[in-house]
Amino acid sequence: xTHPDLAVYAARRARLMAELGSDAVAVLATxxxxxxxxxxxxxxxxxxxxYYLTGFAEPEAVLVLHGASGRSILFCRERDPEREIWDGxxxxxxxxxxxxxxxxAWPIGELDQRLPDxxxxxxxxxxxxxxxxxxxxxxxxxxxxxxxxxxxxVQAPRGMFDLRRVLDAMRLxxxxxxxxxxxxxxxxxxAAHCRAMRATRPGMNEYQIEAELLYEFRRQGAQAPAYTSxxxxxxxxxxxxxxxxxxxxxxxxxLLVDAGCELDGYASDITRTFPVNGRFTGAARDxxxxxxxxxxxxxEQVRPGNSxxxxxxxxxxxxxxxxxxxxxxxxxLDGVVESGAYKRFYMHRTGHWLGLDVHDxxxxxxxxxxRPLQPGMVxxxxxxxxxxxxxxxxxxxxxxxxxxxxxxxxxxDGHRVLTSAVPSAMAGIEAxxxxxxxxxxxx
Ligand code: GLY
Ligand code: MN
Ligand code: MN
Numbered sequence: 001x002t003h004p005d006l007a008v009y010a011a012r013r014a015r016l017m018a019e020l021g022s023d024a025v026a027v028l029a030t031x032x033x034x035x036x037x038x039x040x041x042x043x044x045x046x047x048x049x050x051y052y053l054t055g056f057a058e059p060e061a062v063l064v065l066h067g068a069s070g071r072s073i074l075f076c077r078e079r080d081p082e083r084e085i086w087d088g089x090x091x092x093x094x095x096x097x098x099x100x101x102x103x104x105a106w107p108i109g110e111l112d113q114r115l116p117d118x119x120x121x122x123x124x125x126x127x128x129x130x131x132x133x134x135x136x137x138x139x140x141x142x143x144x145x146x147x148x149x150x151x152x153x154v155q156a157p158r159g160m161f162d163l164r165r166v167l168d169a170m171r172l173x174x175x176x177x178x179x180x181x182x183x184x185x186x187x188x189x190x191a192a193h194c195r196a197m198r199a200t201r202p203g204m205n206e207y208q209i210e211a212e213l214l215y216e217f218r219r220q221g222a223q224a225p226a227y228t229s230x231x232x233x234x235x236x237x238x239x240x241x242x243x244x245x246x247x248x249x250x251x252x253x254x255l256l257v258d259a260g261c262e263l264d265g266y267a268s269d270i271t272r273t274f275p276v277n278g279r280f281t282g283a284a285r286d287x288x289x290x291x292x293x294x295x296x297x298x299x300e301q302v303r304p305g306n307s308x309x310x311x312x313x314x315x316x317x318x319x320x321x322x323x324x325x326x327x328x329x330x331x332x333l334d335g336v337v338e339s340g341a342y343k344r345f346y347m348h349r350t351g352h353w354l355g356l357d358v359h360d361x362x363x364x365x366x367x368x369x370x371r372p373l374q375p376g377m378v379x380x381x382x383x384x385x386x387x388x389x390x391x392x393x394x395x396x397x398x399x400x401x402x403x404x405x406x407x408x409x410x411x412x413d414g415h416r417v418l419t420s421a422v423p424s425a426m427a428g429i430e431a432x433x434x435x436x437x438x439x440x441x442x443x
Pocket of ligand 1: 227259382
């Protein structure tokens with residue numbers, strides 16, 4: 001049976017080969033399996049670049065793209081009836097070749113024997129070095145073995161290049177196939193956030209809210225969380241990478257939830273911050289309104305031709321004005337922006353590329369300048385404000401941490417927010433939580 005998306009992956013391989021040229025050969029391994037403890041493995045996750053070019057999700061696989069012949073060759077695990085009883089089905093070279101549209105496929109155990117033939121006579125070798133010492137050693141051994149055959153007329157590649165340079169650039173602009181999966185990944189994450197909001201009330205634990213997120217991810221078919229979910233009540237929200245998720249949620253506090261799922265390799269990445277008791281009040285209301293306004297200002301800047309930096313600069317100005325209004329900072333708006341004084345309360349950037357990796361590949365600068373946004377790019381827009389308790393901070397503002405994060409596709413008309421199915425306006429969040437409360441009462 002052929003893989004339903006076979007043509008998508010074959011077209012990407014053809015595009016990459018056209019970029020690299022007919023005198024190039026590319027060699028790319030998928031990720032290794034990793035032990036978690038003793039003989040138990042972490043859940044397997046393929047290498048993103050490898051998957052982008054193949055759709056092939058098994059471990060122990062290597063892709064070779066041979067410029068001169070235009071052939072794409074897969075090395076993968078052989079069928080093994082004994083192992084399959086324990087670990088499940090493997091394609092094996094023959095079925096993998098047919099299903100995924102490779103020109104050839106061979107057992108992974110034959111890689112060292114067969115690869116030198118594919119390298120021989122190609123001027124440029126494109127591969128990924130520096131991520132796995134054993135792989136690096138192997139690549140160098142293949143080259144050395146070829147050089148040893150020079151007197152037989154064998155030519156080893158003379159140039160070695162980082163395959164990531166071209167692949168990163170390809171992956172930065174998402175195709176229709178990717179956008180459709182990312183929208184679905186975003187929809188599932190949005191549903192999970194709605195579920196978390198509806199479940200939250202004083203006296204619950206952060207881990208119970210995390211469980212709601214994970215339940216919805218899996219219930220809707222996402223394979224995993226895209227990263228460890230952050231479920232941070234009260235002061236925990238001021239720890240940017242808080243992942244303990246074991247605190248009790250108190251009346252009057254905010255809860256910051258940063259969670260996204262991975263669907264067919266693609267990440268979503270959403271943050272919402274909402275009151276544990278369902279009502280925004282006092283300083284929390286002011287800070288929330290400011291972060292939401294900062295996000296709106298940033299989103300306004302997401303359109304083709306605008307610099308990557310424009311959304312960040314717009315968000316910073318709104319946030320810094322808030323900090324001045326609340327007397328957390330002194331001076332002029334231009335002054336605190338210029339000096340970076342705002343970074344005490346907003347220390348991260350306003351977003352990142354999103355795709356197969358949650359912090360996806362792709363350069364942010366080109367020729368020393370922030371790059372312009374282009375249709376097909378997907379980025380997060382995630383301003384925040386984190387006010388740690390300190391002697392010079394008014395009591396009402398202490399330990400308030402707010403972030404609002406959405407996933408955004410740049411399109412020809414401007415942008416499309418992929419994650420708008422979960423409310424971020426205060427009224428929308430309050431209505432959702434109130435409705436859930438009423439449903440509980442009448443249950
Ligand atoms: N969840 C990781 C991030 O927001 O960048
Ligand atoms: Mn993010
Ligand atoms: Mn996030």
